[in-house]
Amino acid sequence: MKNNYLKLSLICMSVIMVSCKENKETTDKKEGESATVTNVEKRLENRVLTKEDQDKLTPDGVLADFKAGNERFRNNNNTVRDYKEQIRKSAVGQFPKAFVLGCVDSRAPIEDIFDQGIGDVFVGRVAGNFADENMLGSMEFACKVAGAKLIMVMAHQHCGAIKATIDNVDLGNITSLVDNIKPAIGLSASFLGEKNSKNEEYVKIVAENNVRNTIKNIRENSPILKEMEDKGEIKIVGAFYTLTKGELIFVE
Ligand SMILES: [Zn+2]
Structure with a gap:
C-alpha cells in the first residue's frame, strides 16, 4: 500500500x-x-490601389512594376501583406494595374510571380493561355471598364497543354481545348529539330508562338482593346515564364 x-x-x-x-x-x-x-x-503592406493611384499609372510603368516584382519573387523577397486589411480596404472597389492571361499550371501562380496583392491584378487562367471570346470579354472589362493599363499573355516552360497539342491528344473536352492552341503548331513549322513533345526546345517554340497567336487574336478580335493599344492607353505584351528559374523571357 x-x-x-x-x-x-x-x-x-x-x-x-x-x-x-x-x-x-x-x-x-x-x-x-x-x-x-x-x-x-x-x-507589412496594407494599402490597396485607389482610383487616384490607378489614374497615375502608365502601361510602361506597370510593366516596370511587374519586372521589379518578378525580381523580388526570384530573390525570395516578396512583399509581406496584411491580407486582413487589404480585404477590408479593397471590398469597396477595385482599381487594378493589369490583366495577366496565364495557364492553369499549379507552378505558375500569377500574383506570386509578380509580387502583387489583393486588388492589384486581374487574372485569367486557362490551360494553354489562349483568348477565346469569353477571355476577350474579361480583358475588355478589365481595361475599358475597370482601368487596367497592361495585358500580359504569359506562357510557361514544360506546359502540359502545349505538349497535349503537339501530341494531338483526343480525350474528352481536352480535344476541343487543344484546338485553340493548334495554330501555334503551324507557326512553328520552320523549326528544324525534332518536332515532338519530348523536345523541350520545340515545346518552348510552340508555347512562344502560341503567345504571339493569342496576342494577334486579341488585336484582331477585340476592336476595343486594339483601339486602346493604338491610343497608348494600354500595352499588350507576351512573356514566357521559366519553371526552373522563375524568370520571365519576353516574347516579341
Ligand atoms: Zn501550361
Whole structure:
C-alpha cells in the first residue's frame, strides 16, 4: 500500500514537471513569435490601389512594376501583406494595374510571380493561355471598364497543354481545348529539330508562338482593346515564364 502511494506520488511529480516544461516552452515560443511578428509588421503592406493611384499609372510603368516584382519573387523577397486589411480596404472597389492571361499550371501562380496583392491584378487562367471570346470579354472589362493599363499573355516552360497539342491528344473536352492552341503548331513549322513533345526546345517554340497567336487574336478580335493599344492607353505584351528559374523571357 505504502509502495503504491509512493508510485502515485512519483507519477504526479513527473506530470507536474512535464507540464511546467511545456508551459515554459509555450511561453518561450510565444515570446519568439511575437518578436517575429514585430519584425514582419514593419514590412507589412496594407494599402490597396485607389482610383487616384490607378489614374497615375502608365502601361510602361506597370510593366516596370511587374519586372521589379518578378525580381523580388526570384530573390525570395516578396512583399509581406496584411491580407486582413487589404480585404477590408479593397471590398469597396477595385482599381487594378493589369490583366495577366496565364495557364492553369499549379507552378505558375500569377500574383506570386509578380509580387502583387489583393486588388492589384486581374487574372485569367486557362490551360494553354489562349483568348477565346469569353477571355476577350474579361480583358475588355478589365481595361475599358475597370482601368487596367497592361495585358500580359504569359506562357510557361514544360506546359502540359502545349505538349497535349503537339501530341494531338483526343480525350474528352481536352480535344476541343487543344484546338485553340493548334495554330501555334503551324507557326512553328520552320523549326528544324525534332518536332515532338519530348523536345523541350520545340515545346518552348510552340508555347512562344502560341503567345504571339493569342496576342494577334486579341488585336484582331477585340476592336476595343486594339483601339486602346493604338491610343497608348494600354500595352499588350507576351512573356514566357521559366519553371526552373522563375524568370520571365519576353516574347516579341
Ligand atoms: Zn501550361
